[in-house]
Amino acid sequence: MTAHAELQAVLDRAAAGGRITPQEALDLYRFAPLHALGAAADAVRRRRYAGTEHIATYIIERNINYTNVCVTACKFCAFYAAPKDGEKGWSRDLDDILKRCAETVELGGTQIMFQGGHHPDYGVEYYEEHFSAIKKAFPQLVIHSLGASEVEHMARISGVSAEEAIRRIHAAGLDSFAGAGAELLPERPRKAIAPLKESGERWLEIMEIAHRLGVESTSTMLMGTGETNAERIEHIRMIREVQDRTGGFRAFIPYTYQPENNKLKGQTQATIFEYLRMIAIARLFLDNVAHIQGSWLTVGKEAGQLSLHYGADDLGSVMLEENVVSSAGARHRSNRMELLHLIRAAGRVPAQRATTYEHLVVHEDPANDPVDDRVVSHVSSTAIAGGTAHPELKLIDAK
Numbered sequence: 027m028t029a030h031a032e033l034q035a036v037l038d039r040a041a042a043g044g045r046i047t048p049q050e051a052l053d054l055y056r057f058a059p060l061h062a063l064g065a066a067a068d069a070v071r072r073r074r075y076a077g078t079e080h081i082a083t084y085i086i087e088r089n090i091n092y093t094n095v096c097v098t099a100c101k102f103c104a105f106y107a108a109p110k111d112g113e114k115g116w117s118r119d120l121d122d123i124l125k126r127c128a129e130t131v132e133l134g135g136t137q138i139m140f141q142g143g144h145h146p147d148y149g150v151e152y153y154e155e156h157f158s159a160i161k162k163a164f165p166q167l168v169i170h171s172l173g174a175s176e177v178e179h180m181a182r183i184s185g186v187s188a189e190e191a192i193r194r195i196h197a198a199g200l201d202s203f204a205g206a207g208a209e210l211l212p213e214r215p216r217k218a219i220a221p222l223k224e225s226g227e228r229w230l231e232i233m234e235i236a237h238r239l240g241v242e243s244t245s246t247m248l249m250g251t252g253e254t255n256a257e258r259i260e261h262i263r264m265i266r267e268v269q270d271r272t273g274g275f276r277a278f279i280p281y282t283y284q285p286e287n288n289k290l291k292g293q294t295q296a297t298i299f300e301y302l303r304m305i306a307i308a309r310l311f312l313d314n315v316a317h318i319q320g321s322w323l324t325v326g327k328e329a330g331q332l333s334l335h336y337g338a339d340d341l342g343s344v345m346l347e348e349n350v351v352s353s354a355g356a357r358h359r360s361n362r363m364e365l366l367h368l369i370r371a372a373g374r375v376p377a378q379r380a381t382t383y384e385h386l387v388v389h390e391d392p393a394n395d396p397v398d399d400r401v402v403s404h405v406s407s408t409a410i411a412g413g414t415a416h417p418e419l420k421l422i423d424a425k
């Protein structure tokens with residue numbers, strides 16, 4: 027059999043629902059024709075969502091960045107301020123956070139992503155206080171936030187186990203983990219970009235504890251900081267192995283490194299082709315993960331649109347506020363009307379979803395589209411300038 031025929035045989039097996047090995051995934055990632063990868067991944071998506079395969083989903087959410095003070099100093103990060111950086115560091119008070127939650131509800135958002143630095147004073151108690159206050163005021167908001175890195179940090183500050191930290195913040199109102207901090211799980215690239223973060227094995231161990239406690243999560247991968255193709259495949263192998271045991275990862279979300287305003291000099295972003303190949307390989311390799319999400323915020327609208335033809339079934343969010351990847355140079359903006367148009371132009375019917383992926387509104391008829399143009403994705407100008415000042419609060423009035 028020729029090399030081409032061998033690759034096609036693996037693709038055919040994967041497209042038919044067969045499991046592929048890490049080595050097969052690496053071979054496909056390196057050598058399979060892009061269109062053939064996309065066709066196989068799309069076949070998997072269509073079979074998995076038979077009956078609703080014409081739909082692509084999105085969610086309306088708000089990132090709430092509660093502090094930029096962080097002791098972990100990841101080299102790819104343009105958002106954080108070290109405690110010694112004095113006035114560059116900021117934290118929001120609870121009233122400010124609740125105001126942002128109120129705006130989210132007013133605009134039809136269903137989810138908040140509480141996201142911030144590893145503040146040296148914020149232990150489990152800080153998150154308990156904030157999550158319980160948010161849930162008390164806005165029980166309808168889903169708190170889909172944080173990840174294993176924050177758990178490791180808060181548990182250390184409070185002197186408790188990761189399991190106790192998870193139990194307590196879950197009891198206080200955390201619904202699910204956003205999977206933040208996965209970056210790259212294999213040791214070499216992780217140490218190169220985030221030397222002070224917990225190991226990839228520990229990140230997965232904490233996620234596994236969470237899943238066993240009934241707290242599900244998404245999973246992510248940061249592409250383009252100098253990792254090898256083999257390390258990218260190793261990252262998804264590590265996720266698949268845990269998922270075989272827990273089933274707790276709802277989705278996989280690769281996104282691309284943004285190179286501005288940080289300490290990783292001279293590294294290139296992953297190309298759009300690499301990104302699309304990863305979306306397709308993820309759909310083929312992660313046969314135990316339900317959803318693959320395209321990330322238009324970092325790769326742009328057209329690439330996000332293309333991802334829907336390479337295995338993605340979800341296009342992420344209309345994010346009412348985002349300051350983290352934007353600080354590092356992500357420039358792409360969207361409002362809901364535009365996102366609906368993008369999804370339709372990609373040949374799909376858009377549907378607003380819940381955190382757990384149920385369809386809330388299927389936008390079958392463009393004539394019935396919502397006309398509220400205040401639902402915009404917005405990033406503060408101060409964050410774009412480098413994240414050194416406190417982002418302005420009043421961001422989402424599009425008038």
Ligand code: SF4
Pocket residue numbers: 096097098099100103104105106142143144175
């Ligand atoms: S990525 Fe997160 S943990 Fe790393 S420096 Fe930035 S805020 Fe801190």
